[in-house]
Amino acid sequence: MPIILIAVGVCYSEKSGVYAMGSEGFMLISAFTSVVMMIGTDNHLISVCIGILTGVTASAIYAYFAVVLGADQVICGLGSNFVMLGLTSSLQKLLWGVTGIPRIRGMNPVAIPGLSEIPFIGPMLFEQPVLTYLAYILIPAAWWVMFKSRWGLNLRSVGENPSCADTLGINVRKTKILGVLTSGAFCGLSGAVLSLSQVQSFVENISGGRGWLGLIAATFGGWNPLGAAGAGVIFGAAESLQLRLQIMSTINISSYVILMIPYLVALLFILFIGKSRRHPEAMGKHYKKQ
Numbered sequence: 026m027p028i029i030l031i032a033v034g035v036c037y038s039e040k041s042g043v044y045a046m047g048s049e050g051f052m053l054i055s056a057f058t059s060v061v062m063m064i065g066t067d068n069h070l071i072s073v074c075i076g077i078l079t080g081v082t083a084s085a086i087y088a089y090f091a092v093v094l095g096a097d098q099v100i101c102g103l104g105s106n107f108v109m110l111g112l113t114s115s116l117q118k119l120l121w122g123v124t125g126i127p128r129i130r131g132m133n134p135v136a137i138p139g140l141s142e143i144p145f146i147g148p149m150l151f152e153q154p155v156l157t158y159l160a161y162i163l164i165p166a167a168w169w170v171m172f173k174s175r176w177g178l179n180l181r182s183v184g185e186n187p188s189c190a191d192t193l194g195i196n197v198r199k200t201k202i203l204g205v206l207t208s209g210a211f212c213g214l215s216g217a218v219l220s221l222s223q224v225q226s227f228v229e230n231i232s233g234g235r236g237w238l239g240l241i242a243a244t245f246g247g248w249n250p251l252g253a254a255g256a257g258v259i260f261g262a263a264e265s266l267q268l269r270l271q272i273m274s275t276i277n278i279s280s281y282v283i284l285m286i287p288y289l290v291a292l293l294f295i296l297f298i299g300k301s302r303r304h305p306e307a308m309g310k311h312y313k314k315q
Contacts, residue, residue, distance in 0.1 A: 031239025034211025046102020049236025080213020
């Protein structure tokens with residue numbers, strides 16, 4: 026689910042023509058603040074909201090440099106990831122020392138009567154924490170907003186031809202910033218899901234490359250939230266496979282090889298499918314109103 030949420034968020038940023046290179050860092054800092062807030066309040070709702078707000082705030086800083094100032098988007102995104110990694114690691118050691126952050130109260134699964142009793146897929150899809158059900162709603166909603174709403178049309182227009190969109194009265198800068206902020210909100214929710222629902226704690230570099238997998242999933246899905254979510258399911262399955270292989274003592278494979286499985290799948294996607302995907306025409310280009 027964290028990979029799927031990031032993939033959907035990346036669609037909004039990159040459809041507006043702004044590279045979502047900082048998604049890994051947005052997710053990481055959101056996971057940290059969600060856990061810190063959970064320790065302080067013992068309230069899942071407040072912690073999730075703080076996680077989302079953190080993702081939006083981090084993406085707003087990135088949008089200021091990349092969209093407003095016109096700085097190189099790739100450099101800004103990579104720099105953001107490094108800053109967030111160093112910041113969370115330092116704050117973790119400052120607040121809790123070498124002992125690390127204690128485990129928190131996780132989100133209990135909620136079974137949907139009837140649906141959770143379906144053989145095989147019932148427990149897998151309908152016996153999940155509330156945030157998973159929220160994602161079920163957000164994915165089609167994100168698709169509808171992007172392809173059926175007027176704002177979604179403006180967003181896609183800005184990503185393809187900002188000068189033409191400008192002549193039609195669309196505020197290019199504002200639309201790009203809102204696309205980045207939407208991406209940050211999804212990254213924030215992704216970090217909250219990872220830390221509150223799955224790991225139930227915070228460890229250094231907890232994101233573990235999931236932001237990059239989400240970035241690739243969005244590309245594979247053609248920056249369509251439904252396609253991106255489908256690709257995220259595949260990457261999530263690869264991640265689940267490597268976790269299960271690590272606990273199977275009968276499998277005599279190096280743990281380093283097992284850890285490579287999700288990223289090998291991502292490389293195969295790039296190798297065979299990535300070249301067929303056309304980026305939005307104005308991707309990565311700074312637009313200055315004449």
